[in-house]
Amino acid sequence: MAKTKNPHFDDKFISEQKNLLLKIREQTINDIGQKSNEDLHVDSDEVIEDGDQAQTYLNQNLSFGLRERELHKLREIEAALGRIEEGSYGICEEFEEPISKKRLQKVPWTRLCIEAAEQLEREKTQYSRIG
Numbered sequence: 001m002a003k004t005k006n007p008h009f010d011d012k013f014i015s016e017q018k019n020l021l022l023k024i025r026e027q028t029i030n031d032i033g034q035k036s037n038e039d040l041h042v043d044s045d046e047v048i049e050d051g052d053q054a055q056t057y058l059n060q061n062l063s064f065g066l067r068e069r070e071l072h073k074l075r076e077i078e079a080a081l082g083r084i085e086e087g088s089y090g091i092c093e094e095f096e097e098p099i100s101k102k103r104l105q106k107v108p109w110t111r112l113c114i115e116a117a118e119q120l121e122r123e124k125t126q127y128s129r130i131g
Contacts, residue, residue, distance in 0.1 A: 018084050032070050035067060
């Protein structure tokens, strides 16, 4: 796929963001790999008391949740790299306007400008109170 020029950001900024995304992707993959299956395995010989067993299961659930977040982050990073290639990186998916450089530098895989993200958060909060 041929790279499309992004009209909102200069090539230097896009290149820096791509390098940052690649670095974070590598770190995330390494983090996922380092969390070995031992974290998720319960050795029945070691589980003596109900309290120990409960703590082990809580730790397992925490590990699953952390891994799911890491995998979600990895998918978002891959999507951001795709947007760089197609020339739409840094454009808010909600308002279709450029996302601030400062926000992109802090969360390089973001799809939303700060206004859209805040609006989404308000809607989630409002919906959770109703439900």
